[in-house]
Amino acid sequence: MSHRNARLTVHGRRILVERVLAGRPVAHVAAEMGISRPTAHKWVRRWRAEGQAGLHDRSSRPHTTPHRTRPAVEARVCDLRRSRKLGPARIGPILGLPASTVHRILTRHGLGRLAWLDRPTGEPIRRYERDRPGELVHVDIKKLGNIPDGGGWRVVGRTAGDRNRQATTGQRKSSTPVIGYSYIHSAVDDHSRLAYSEVLTDERQHTAIAFWARANAFFAAHGISVERVLTDNGSCYKSKQFTQALTAAGITHKKIRPYRPQTNGKVEPFNRTLLDEWAYQRPYRSNTERTAALADFLHTYNHHRCHTALGGKPPISRVNNAPGRYT
Structure with a gap:
């Protein structure tokens, strides 16, 4: 993700591609812009594959997570949270999971805080608000x-x-x-x-x-x-x-x-x-x-x-x- 002191913003990546397309060696352009050759090659490669859209930032989230908790176990964690209002420190020993893993599961499913749950049903509270005064x-x-x-x-x-x-x-x-x-x-x-x-x-x-x-x-x-x-x-x-x-x-x-x-x-x-x-x-x-x-x-x-x-x-x-x- 770009920040204010980043070597390359979206605008800088466009400049990088323009200089390479003008016939200059990638290594020379990388040295001028203060970045490594692999980084320069990466943005040129993305531009050739995706065009201007390839110069924008991407999520760093992996495409697959092989070691993620099984869906059936996650469902059991959520069920204990809704039915018994238990926290990670209580759910962990019941299911044999670390409390930190239980916390990540609850957060992923919007159950991280009991204040976010409807007390009688245990379901996440759905909040709404009308668009203008007087509508309701x-x-x-x-x-x-x-x-x-x-x-x-x-x-x-x-x-x-x-x-x-x-x-x-x-x-x-x-x-x-x-x-x-x-x-x-x-x-x-x-x-x-x-x-x-x-x-x-x-x-x-x-x-x-x-x-x-x-x-x-x-x-x-x-x-x-x-x-x-x-x-x-x-x-x-x-x-x-x-x-x-x-x-x-x-x-x-x-x-x-x-x-x-x-x-x-x-x-x-x-x-x-x-x-x-x-x-x-x-x-x-x-x-x-x-x-x-x-x-x-x-x-x-x-x-x-x-x-x-x-x-x-x-x-x-x-x-x-x-x-x-x-x-």
Whole structure:
């Protein structure tokens, strides 16, 4: 492979061939260009056999590998990786192979990292991304326990936390009082990862329809015209009213296969980010305080937070080529 200090690039090889064709001895041309005679003869020979295409670099990979591991053994290595999630150090002794050989086999078949595998099936994850903003928007709901006024037990301790919870619910004698849940409705654009979320009181169909109307307005304000919406098979999304609301706006409703949340693969990771960087990022004294912090998180996520799938840039950088400042 050529590098910047190479004696011969493709252009240099053409010069070599031109000088030889002009009638000059190969040995003299090789000495002028600072290369050996065998090298000069090699490029002249390739040019005569293949023309200009023969002057380009070739892969150094051998045509045959006689000592490569047999296909049946490689299949067994891959099967152990998928079914039992074992690493090279564990698979090697089982099959009588060096760990380094097992590692090369796993890498060759795209199984080198467990993070690249779908956990339930053990198959390599197939990642996809739409070509333009609005072509597909992922929508989902995350259920989150409410925080009693004054803080939960993680903030103020078990005794005070139970007191706050009982005061909030009015169940002073209950050993396990329940204060309910919040439902975080989220919409994430497949191409840009631009996200919109709201904390709502339930996950019923009318709530989901109203949320989508506001989310659609959010995307429209950023110049994104939504074409398709992808959801799971929750009851609110299976309702005819939700699909009709999308259809009335000229949007196609798509649902994932049952029990396959990986298909909704843009909003599910976003839900984990919500938990790590907003819901559990710091202790909150009340549910109202946590809800109020969501707006700051969304602004940081959309305008400043670097995203590995976007080359280290924030989602806003992919929306109509808008500039984004990220830290």
